Amino acid sequence: TRHHGYQDFLSVVEGLTDGSFIGWEKKSVVILNVTDDPGGARTRRLLKENEAQVRLLYCSQEEAELVFRAAWAAGQAGASHMWFAVGPALSGLGMDSLPRALFAVRPQGWRDEPRRRIARGVSVLTHGAVAMRKEYGSTGGPNFVTTCMTDANQTQRLRSRMRYFSNITLGGRDYSFNIDGYLANPFLDVISWTPGRGWEDVGWWENGVLRLRYPAWSRYGPFLKPPDDAQHLRVVTLEERPFVIVELADPASGTCIRDSVPCRRPLNASAIHEGMAPLKQCCKGFCIDILKRLAKIVGFTYDLYLVTNGKHGKKIDGVWNGMIGEVVYKRADMAIGSLTINEERSEVVDFSVPFVETGISVMVSRSNGTVSxxxxxxxxxxxxxxxxxxxxxxxxxxxxxxxxxxxxxxxxxxxxxxxxxxxxxxxxxxx
Structure with a gap:
């Protein structure tokens, strides 16, 4: 929306996407005017016309509620669309109006009581006032205004006084401000909305580095519940070079490079109880290239994860394991990898046309057809x-x-x- 600062937000997003070596692409920019659209018809139409599945929202809290309501009416707030809200404080919104996949960025300590946050703000002002007093002394000082209605020259003078707030440390954290009045080194929390559990911390930004629990959000929850749309598939695979190669995420960017896709390895119950976070892993290889090509041609999205027991699939005591078991027991919609087709497996799952054939053969030289x-x-x-x-x-x-x-x-x-x-x-x- 046209919330204050939206132009700066757009310029930053354009700079990040244009200079990204990972392959981010900006689909479109939609500017909503929800105040002139009380019924939400125009907002719903604009949301439907936008085919992007990852959406960045910059608006106020009041506008966010109207946008999310229109998104639900347009079918754009389910599990197939991911929303990132920047700017609004969403804690006051109704829980039923929030999208299924929603991320937000909040300052660290956003859960603290108002009294504690006010005390922290007063401490910052006190440090700035002390620094100013040291410069001017007890006799003189700058002239302050008592109204927000001021001219451009007065604003410029106020910016010059931000230097008194440029070196403030409280409780081991840096609360220094830049010349524009923003924190020079902010500490932020990345939170996600999970139905039934509320807001959860999934990452944080400190010292210019973003760290995320991976995967930050699973559209299927801990028990791989199916999504609410038929265009998103759960795909299981198995590490086997060169068909599927598993690597860690790029240490510089924290994400997967252009020729690989994120893949997760589900944790067992004991690991979840101990609070262990999954490693950031990326999958690439011949089978992954086929999967990406299929997703582009057919038109579906997918969540890729590695089979837990590292097996192709075998029936033991009447129970299937491995990739075949994931598909048989409907924990996955599809399996892709170096999988041999045999009669026993063909009775429980459907195979595609083989794309690689292996075996033992005897080779002889080709003759011209005549015998001397x-x-x-x-x-x-x-x-x-x-x-x-x-x-x-x-x-x-x-x-x-x-x-x-x-x-x-x-x-x-x-x-x-x-x-x-x-x-x-x-x-x-x-x-």
Whole structure:
């Protein structure tokens, strides 16, 4: 909306998206005028025309209630749309009017009692007044006005006095202000609205670094409840290089780089009870590229998570585990990865067309289709054939000689003459 400071907000967002190396893209800018639209018809129409699923809202508290009411009427406040509210204090809004996925940024200590916050503000003013007194002394001092109606020159003089508030530390925290009157090093909390649990802290900004509990918000809650729309899928996968590669988030930006997508590893009950936060992980690889391409062509969004037991899927004692078990028991809508198709798995889940086939094969050289007359000789070389001929001839000759030598009707162990008188002599050569 046209809430005070919206132009500065737009310029900062444009600078962040244009200079982002992660791949952020600004879809459109919608300026709402809810005060001139009491029925909310124009607001609903503008929200429907905007196809972005992540929305940044900058408005006042009164305007936020009207915008959220129009978003529910337009079907833009469910689990498929994520809202980031910047500026308004949402604690006074009705709980039923808040979107299902809502994030807000609040100063640290926003849960403190008003008395404590007022005391902190008075302490900041006191430190500035003490610094000013040290400079001017007890006799003189600057001239102050007692009304908010002032000219530009007076405003410029007030900006010059912000130097007295440029070095203030309270309780170990920096409360120094810049020349524009804003905290130079703010401490902020990132909070999210969860139905049934209220506002929860999911991250914080300190010393110029944003730290988030990851995932900051799960659209399915702790028990993977299904969403309220059919265009968002729960996808389970398994780490197996090069199909699915799991890495930590980029340490510089805290997010996943352009060729990877966020993927979470669900924690068990003991880890949740101990307050452990999931690691920031990112998935990439051949299967992830296919998933991103399918999501773009078909038109769906997804939450990707890793299977807890690290298995493909096997039936043990009548119970399926692994990725197959996640799909069979409807904890996931789809599984993607290096998964072998067999008869047992095909009985409980539907497989897509295989995109990779593996197996053991025997490869031979391709022939031209004609067979030469000497093809039967090709298995052995000419030298082998000659040796075979010599050996066969020698073995046959020795065998014949032995049989004839011992045969009673042959030479009868006499090499001089045969059975009959006057016969020829017998040798191995003759055999």
């Amino acid at each position: 007359p000497s093809a039967f000789l090709e298995p052995y070389s000419p030298a082998v054939w000659v040796m075979m001929f010599v050996m066969c001839l020698t073995v046959v000759a020795v065998t014949v000689f032995i049989f004839e030598f011992f045969s009673p009707v042959g030479y009868n162990r006499s090499l001089q003459t045969g059975k009959k008188a006057g016969g020829s002599t017998f040798t191995i050569g003759k055999s």
